[in-house]
Amino acid sequence: MADQGIRCDEPGEFPKQFQNEQASAETSTVMNVLGYGPHIRQARIEAYKASDRHVTAEVRGIATWITTGSKAEGLTSYLESDLDQLFVIESVICLEDGVDSSSVPVETTIFRSCSRISYSGHCRLLLERYGTRIHISVYNALCDDGFGRGLLSSDLYVNQWLNVKRAEGEVQHERAGPSRPSTLGVLKLDSVPALHFYCPSIITRWAARHRYWPSPDVVREVVSLGAFVSPVGVKGSDYEHVEWRMCFNTGENVLINNLNDTQVKLYVLLKMVKKDVLQPQKKEVTSFTVKNIVLWIAENNPHSLFHERSLFHWLHEGLYALRVAIDTKELPYYLIPGRNLMAACALDHEQKRSWIATIDEMMTEGPRIILRLPKIRQAIIAHPEPLRWYSGRRIEMEMLQLICMNRLALRMDKDTDVIMQALRRRQWEIVREVRMRMIIEGCRVNDLQNVWRSMFM
The missing domain is CATH 3.30.460 (Beta Polymerase; domain 2)
Structure with missing residues (x-):
């Protein structure tokens, strides 16, 4: 697939040692804290599968x-x-x-x-x-x-x-x-x-x-x-x-659910680059675009090379593939390669040139590239203890909400179902706890509903 924008190494040419291994491992840990770890991902996957079964x-x-x-x-x-x-x-x-x-x-x-x-x-x-x-x-x-x-x-x-x-x-x-x-x-x-x-x-x-x-x-x-x-x-x-x-x-x-942890995080990082750095206005590049890039990279390279210490290496490869797709306006659909995903994108010459220059800059930045991504940058700047404290409560809130979602799909009454009532009580305990800590740390917040909503964003 090298001629179609996806670069893979030849047999015998796999890198013996990846660069930026420590930064890769630390970024992977931060992404776990932000809710991209394997356990919460699997819980979400199973919850939506169950919801689909109930509605069907x-x-x-x-x-x-x-x-x-x-x-x-x-x-x-x-x-x-x-x-x-x-x-x-x-x-x-x-x-x-x-x-x-x-x-x-x-x-x-x-x-x-x-x-x-x-x-x-x-x-x-x-x-x-x-x-x-x-x-x-x-x-x-x-x-x-x-x-x-x-x-x-x-x-x-x-x-x-x-x-x-x-x-x-x-x-x-x-x-x-x-x-x-x-x-x-x-x-x-x-x-x-x-x-x-x-x-x-x-x-x-x-x-x-x-x-x-x-x-x-x-x-x-x-x-x-x-x-x-x-x-x-x-x-x-x-x-x-x-x-x-x-x-x-x-x-x-x-x-996607059979990608390993590093491949999934590569996908998440490329989606962040698309959304927060390139910021397409007319779907010139989409999440589906970067999904296909990740699938091609996974298919063309040995699975053993994808581990937490190689994350930045594969991010570099993903950016290279995205750059080629933008430059050539060619990216084959993973399941039907004859379909070019970039064929109908509304990408004009000036925008293409600007995006290519931006990606070239990112590819030379090494680990500093993640400072361009607001969600990860904020997590790095934050003190580790408050971040882990809040992340734990946010993940618990979401797990409770996924259970509520499926109780509602089963037509359980939120006002009479004892399980729903217990789930809601625990959620509001967490919301009040988060609001109190926000007030102690100097934030002015009164609306519990806004705190509840923001914990799911």
Whole structure:
């Protein structure tokens, strides 16, 4: 992948000793304190998996809910970012061209993907067979392809879901591409409708690649999870309104959750560089961009080289790969390399030149690069004892909130459920304790609700 922006060493050329080993280890420790350690990440992952199971069970086989993004990866706290979810209708399946459809149950509606005239990683969906039951949102999104065949419009499909009744108290916001953003209390939600996609040839090509990582067992698990199509076309395409994007959200969740601790922290640091240093305004570079960089680096290098004392070495490699992607406007999607993730980015010449200069500066700074990242810089400046004290209470607060979240998903009444009441009591004890320490240390704070909210940001 060296010619595609991901640099890997040749056999026999692996570094014998990494530079900045002590700084790497200390930064890894700081990141544990900030909530990026393996135990809290795993707790988040399991909590959102459980929540998905509860919500899916409640709709009784009509759809499957899948948490994606940073929440599913265990990398953000309760209110730190949007809760991204796919909801997948169970009565529809999309089949790759050439796949036999005779074994598909008669109640299932079948669409056939047509990718020959679409950009790599995208397709159009032609109706092959109505099922004995067809979801109204699917039926209303059908149009004619000009040859008398049914074609499923991605644009119409998203619009159908904008009219679906929301939960009590949920406020809907303006459509953003394929997603329907909303707010429920203090939570920001971002849900995307999707359909199951069976594409054995695509996923088999990925599985057959020579690699250092992931292990064969993980590869088999990713293959078993299959794929989806989401209603988003190629930006600027004449057929954008009827194009669908192939995606592997559940498989990507598994891949990220099978990275080792150093690889995950590399991912977090690159996301911070994207957000706090580059500060893209039009999604020219996204978290998905840096995720794919990390996945390529993990695949192309021996797993044993990723340890806490090598973190800055791999951060340098990640910045190099990001620089190449920005410079060439090329970055292959990890699961479908033919899809260029930088193809449609709105990156003008001046911005590209500025970002490349900034990354070049960072690559020469060594460990001082982390001083550009506000969250880590503040942790380094802070006195160790208060930081550890606050971090412990913040993590406890989040663990309690994740349990509350799943109690609510099970429709437990927060006013009568004794477990919920005990969880809430303990949370407010922590909030009052934090407020008191803030006052002792000179802060003027009165609103407990603001303290509660800030501990989840």
